[in-house]
Amino acid sequence: MMAYRLALAGNPNTGKSTLFNALTGLRQHTGNWPGKTVAHAEGEFTHNGIDFTMIDLPGTYSLYSNSADEEVARDYIIFQKPDVTIVVLDATAMERNLNLALQVLEMTDRVVVCVNLMDEAEKKGIAVNERKLSKKLGVPVVKISARNKKGFEELLQTVESVALGKLVPAPLRVRYSHELEEKLKELEPLVQGWVGAAYPARWISLRLLDGDKALIEKLKKNMTGDRQEEEKVHAINQS
Ligand SMILES: Nc1nc2c(ncn2[C@@H]2O[C@H](COP(=O)(O)OP(=O)(O)OP(=O)(O)O)[C@@H](O)[C@H]2O)c(=O)[nH]1
Ligand SMILES: [Mg+2]
Incomplete structure (x- = not known):
């Protein structure tokens, strides 16, 4: 059976590669994106007997194709249509990070928001209400600490549910003027x-x-x- 394809998107430094490395370990292939000097990392893992491939997209602040990084990330989501896009947020900088999440929600329904660095947030006394956030965004939200490998089971269960179509997100669409x-x-x-x-x-x-x-x-x-x-x-x- 074909593996489900997952993409990690998010601002720079939110722990995407830390999560990617923790899940895929040695089952990784790295190189460059075709025709680009942007690093390409793809890996594999199995969870509950289901095969997944994961792409670690370059970290970006937006997806408007203003740079090679943004173009790579945007084109992957639009043209390669991953089964699930995991948007990785920094729990200590939610306001800035949510901007990119909202952009991804405009591009695909199949999104899981992953709030990372929860250990840092807790140290700083920052609480994240994932239920409230999930209700507002219309997609599942899971809190993790990638460095400590915490929250992985819930994240993977949620990703699996969206990949299999058992959970169908209804993303918030930003209203403009x-x-x-x-x-x-x-x-x-x-x-x-x-x-x-x-x-x-x-x-x-x-x-x-x-x-x-x-x-x-x-x-x-x-x-x-x-x-x-x-x-x-x-x-x-x-x-
Ligand atoms: N405290 C803490 N630090 C973390 C956690 N996850 C990642 N980090 C640290 O955050 C830094 C950035 O992590 P990366 O995984 O390289 O971030 P990234 O999103 O891949 O960054 P780009 O590739 O630049 O977009 C590293 O120093 C990690 O060790 C976490 O859960 N808790
Ligand atoms: Mg990285």
Whole structure:
């Protein structure tokens, strides 16, 4: 049976690699992303007899493709569609970290939020109400301490439930200004008609309104039907 694919996303220094190393141990393959100087780390592990592969995405503060790191992380989530994206947050810097979580929630439904560095937070007297946060975000939230290997069992159970479709998150979608929402109302159905269920229409619409032409080109290349259409157009242009 094919392994379920997991991706670790989050700000730099939130403990993604610590979690990745603890879970995958020696079952790792490292290198660079094709055509990039960005480090690529993929590993495997088995839990409850189920095989998982895990990708340790580069740490980023956003996913707008402003840097090679952001592009790699964003493209992986959009085009490779991991079965579950685990957003790793630093419990001692929740406000800053949640920004990236909200961006991931716009890109995919299959998210588990993992609040790491709980040991640090406790030392600093910071409490995290995971139930309240989970209710607000519409996705499961699990607290861990990757360095101490604490909370792993609950995290893996939760990830497994989402991977198997036993748990279906309903992520919070950020509401924007009235003006922007009005534009989205027009654009989103058109984008939906183009990409179908394959890609998140609201997120693509937002990127379109942002003027992200490179993304549109990539989408076209990733949609086989469109590739043929594109070639036809290209051939006509050449003749
Ligand atoms: N106290 C504490 N420290 C942790 C924990 N998890 C990770 N760290 C430390 O946080 C630092 C950053 O951890 P990394 O795993 O490298 O973080 P990362 O998210 O992979 O960082 P980037 O690859 O730069 O995005 C390291 O010094 C870890 O030892 C934890 O649960 N508790
Ligand atoms: Mg790392």
